[in-house]
Amino acid sequence: MKTREIFRLKPPSNIGIVGGGQLGRMLVLEAKRMGYNVIVLDPKPNSPAGQVADEQIISDFSDIVALRELATKTDVITYEFEHIDVELLKSIEKEGYKIYPSSNTLRMIQNKYEQKTILKNLGVRVPIFYPVTNLDELKEIFYKLNGKIVLKTSTGGYDGKGNVIIKDINKLEEAYKELCNNELIAEEFIDYIKEVSIVIAKNHEGISFYPVSENIHKDSILIKSIIPAKISNETEKIIIGIAEEIIEEIDDYGIFCIEFFIDSNLSVLVNEIAPRPHNSGHYTIEGCITSQFEQLIRIVTGMPLGSTKLRLPCAMYNILGNNRVDGGYCVEGIESGLELEDCYVHLYGKSETGNLKKIGHITALDYSTQNADLKAQKALSNIKIEFLSM
């Protein structure tokens, strides 16, 4: 491991967060509880994180002056999303400011082609992938991969955006035209039987692993997570082994999430790495002794890692916007969730909703994942997103 300067930020030190969404918000709530000051950078005024932070710098993420202002005003910077200009971060680092994870790590992870190449070189199994530079090449890859591919932008995709599954040659051109203004990769479509993920914490002391989460997606958006995942001890060991290898290769401080596919041969493939707290780790707020958000605050302030132990089995469901309500909204029916024991409703304070937009989540704890799942399902089923009547 590289040697790094030892630092320890006493409260009240100042933490900077690039990105003012829900992940930033949950980070701020933990940081404030621990007595730190937080400044958030986000272009949208009154962002979910900005609402609870000491200050929000309202600026585009591409504005070096604003980024430098954030660095000047704070003792350490972290980020809640990975689509930040790496060159800007790098120049801030060169000016002597601390950013965790570093711009090097972000570069490695941000570009899916680079990320997968590193994983492949490490000997970690990933879906077969190719860079795509033109339509003819894409057709060739389509046949090579047995007529089932996922076409992805190398950078910038999230929640299914910049991501098309193609199983019909006639859809190839349309999909290509939609995405071809970006750097593209085509991946083997994995007919997985399970998707799981693991959140990993790494600081100057070492590595901690959170329990493996089993995830259900729909249209590439996370619908629910069940913890612990229903996998064999052997599969769990394999997952932790791969995660450890990857995190040692990354060799940086932060919270990371690795998503995996398990195919019908029970073989484990890495899907994606995120260098930040992850939606599939929201259960850690009530479900674990130390949440992924508190853990990241501990890491960037040079504090010891907290226990990642699970208190009880959990189920987490996202609260998603629908195609009926766009713009200002209120949330009806949270009382059904609040009535249930050990069931928690989180709402992110987003000013607008939209189809499939994540506006909150529900976590339920119980003595079995099945009970937790039923409880969270029940809570979610009564929630209605309605137009805000003024």
Added chain:
Amino acid sequence: MKTREIFRLKPPSNIGIVGGGQLGRMLVLEAKRMGYNVIVLDPKPNSPAGQVADEQIISDFSDIVALRELATKTDVITYEFEHIDVELLKSIEKEGYKIYPSSNTLRMIQNKYEQKTILKNLGVRVPIFYPVTNLDELKEIFYKLNGKIVLKTSTGGYDGKGNVIIKDINKLEEAYKELCNNELIAEEFIDYIKEVSIVIAKNHEGISFYPVSENIHKDSILIKSIIPAKISNETEKIIIGIAEEIIEEIDDYGIFCIEFFIDSNLSVLVNEIAPRPHNSGHYTIEGCITSQFEQLIRIVTGMPLGSTKLRLPCAMYNILGNNRVDGGYCVEGIESGLELEDCYVHLYGKSETGNLKKIGHITALDYSTQNADLKAQKALSNIKIEFLSM
């Protein structure tokens, strides 16, 4: 019970909090998690609660215009401290705004003479007490109460302020002169063997009781709480019975805390009632399924009460300022607490410390109160409050 209008505030509704201290801060953190907007009223800019709220109205508590602004901008008001002008609250209520608990309740509780008179009339045992209007009367009371009294201001006291124990006739005049600009009461000094308290939640559906906490004070300031209190089942039943009777008499919605003395005959006396979340209930944040702060947010928004079940035995220690550091400060050594499993450090973001000023607290959970106590003690012993070096 009085019938009251049924209301239910959907997120994002607006909650107003009078008072921007640590109790307000912990309320805001829960309200924001649940998707509510919060406006705080406090004279000090950048108050602990104001830092995390959507807005802080900076104003004296006695300013009716500011209080009306808070009412106009929010859907319901609550408060984090009881020394508010009841007449102002009443006039705001008369304008049609909702305040929980009501100004009537606050009036009943705010004045210690009135509070104790109500309790006495209810048949609840309280220390013998008398109003004091002049020094001669005080002398007479001193002899009547066997030369051991507590002289208190009827309103406005907290953390030992406005509160003198007198066991020497020669100290009587000095103490009287110090406090005599206020309405005063003199109370029998109780040579208790234990102090305990109970937090109670009351809403439109009913009453819930939190586990009884055992409290250690020094110079009338809470040092630590241990939960569950080491008391017999019988004593616990008596405490819950008294609490129920009092809460039914108060007949209002809110979080209440009742403090008790247990004397050497194991007899239970009521010391004081607070119409708000209480320092001795901070353990509920990690220790119970629903914290006293989330519970109050549920109550004022018309949501169902949450479970008050204890997850594990707890110990809570306050982090208090010392007489060495006054003004701006930083907190060293929190890492010793963060290293311990299931040990939580809360810091309130107060801009200044001072002797015995509450700047944070530590809660530890474990399988026995003894282990929890040792853990929290260890965490606290390494915390140092130092001058902030600029």
